[in-house]
Amino acid sequence: MLITIDDVLTPNELAEARRLLADSPWISGRVTAGTQAAQVKNNQQLPEDAPHLPVLRRLVLGALQRNALFFTAALPLKILPPFFNRYGGDANHYGFHVDNAMRLLPDGSGYVRADVSATLFLSDPQTYDGGELVIDDTFGRHSIKLKAGSMVVYPSSSVHQVMPVTRGERVACFMFMQSMVRDPGRRRLLYEMDMALLQLRQTLGETDAVVSLTGTYHNLLRQWAES
Ligand code: NI
DSSP states (O other): OOEEESOSSOHHHHHHHHHHHHTSOOEEGGGGOOHHHHHHEEOEEOOTTOTTHHHHHHHHHHHHHTOHHHHHHHOEEEEOOOEEEEEBTTBOEEEEEOOOSEEEOTTSSOEEEOOEEEEEEOSOGGGOEEOOEEEEETTEEEEEOOOTTOEEEEETTSEEEEOOEEESOEEEEEEEEEESSOOHHHHHHHHHHHHHHHHHHHHHOSOHHHHHHHHHHHHHHHHHOOO
């Protein structure tokens, strides 16, 4: 299941993120890739010791925290601190790969299992050519290029790539998270049920059936969630 969420960042947050990123150092993106991924990864990334990284991470995590659609789509349990990358010039693409399953926290305190990946686009799509995120899932191949401040959420288990950027620069934030619900099929059912319930609540109000189905949603989540 692949979900796009518009306007995760406010215009002010987007401007602030861009200002901080323009004033940041970049290094080769291979540092966080696994052995297979490193062979096809050719982009740049903000290093862990970049001075603005803590502020940038707080900004993105704060935006995620207030986003109800993100919560119901990902059911996040642990979110690895967000990373930032840049594609352009000679470092302009990332070939087909699957994200590493286990990610060490930057402070070395433990692992996060990557169930859900997300890319938050930070560059205006008109300012660069290429750079589509191409995701293969059970429903086919999807090519994604979103407006700045919007995000795509997809299963970490999918094979994906970033197409070469042939003009301009594509700057983005990418994230890995462990979901309370490990199985993507179950996550999908819960998401679809929650979205249908939202619609029913808007059109019918809190009828007995809506209340009952809402209870079923939570009871399913109780069955499937790990914390
Ligand atoms: Ni990836």
